[in-house]
Amino acid sequence: xxxxxxxxxxxxxxLVNNVGTTIYKPTTKYTAEDFSFLMTTNLESAFHLSQxxxxxxxxxxxxxxxxxxxxxxxxxxxIGPIYGATKGAMNQLARNLAxxxxxxxxxxxxxxxxxxxxxxxxxSLNDEDFKxxxxxxxxxxxxxxxxEVSPLVAFLCLPSASYTTGQTICVDGGATVNGFSFxxxx
Numbered sequence: 590x591x592x593x594x595x596x597x598x599x600x601x602x603x604l605v606n607n608v609g610t611t612i613y614k615p616t617t618k619y620t621a622e623d624f625s626f627l628m629t630t631n632l633e634s635a636f637h638l639s640q641x642x643x644x645x646x647x648x649x650x651x652x653x654x655x656x657x658x659x660x661x662x663x664x665x666x667x668i669g670p671i672y673g674a675t676k677g678a679m680n681q682l683a684r685n686l687a688x689x690x691x692x693x694x695x696x697x698x699x700x701x702x703x704x705x706x707x708x709x710x711x712x713s714l715n716d717e718d719f720k721x722x723x724x725x726x727x728x729x730x731x732x733x734x735x736x737e738v739s740p741l742v743a744f745l746c747l748p749s750a751s752y753t754t755g756q757t758i759c760v761d762g763g764a765t766v767n768g769f770s771f772x773x774x775x
Contacts, residue, residue, distance in 0.1 A: 590641045601645035603746045606635035606679075607657040610709065611672035624671055631675035636682060639697075643690065652695035653746045656683045657738075660703040663757065664765045668713075676701070680757045687755030696754035698745050703761030705733040728763025 593601055609631050612623050639654055646652025661668055662676025679699060686697040704710055704723045714720045714732060724730055738760045744750050759765045
């Protein structure tokens with residue numbers, strides 16, 4: 590943050606907390622080390638970076654924090670209960686910061702992608718059965734691409750989003766609102 594402060598005259602307009610990993614195991618097989626690793630990587634890092642960035646975001650007069658969360662923080666996904674818990678907590682952190690830091694002209698929002706073609710999802714999406722099920726559960730019927738998430742992130746950082754804060758927005762092709770339909774409507 591010292592380097593950022595010196596490069597940008599003590600101001601920071603945008604912080605995007607974009608980190609995440611998971612460990613695929615049944616819940617009963619997780620160790621204390623697995624739990625600590627996932628909490629530290631996925632949640633604690635975003636919390637502490639936000640803390641450190643606060644003075645610079647406040648000085649900017651219109652700071653924006655975007656947390657890259659996950660649909661797993663909104664609905665159940667069988668990609669690890671600890672992962673889902675970290676992303677759910679991240680969504681709540683965004684809501685809390687949106688309320689607490691509004692007086693400092695700092696907005697905070699969460700973006701929650703579903704399965705998006707990224708290096709993290711590469712192995713899962715190479716499993717054809719897994720990919721077909723993910724596509725089936727997605728209203729649009731396909732896996733998303735990173736360029737379908739990034740425009741929302743960019744928008745949330747722009748002045749045109751100045752009245753948007755504390756929101757958890759899913760970019761999911763309709764997966765989080767898709768109910769079960771044995772015979773889909775034509």
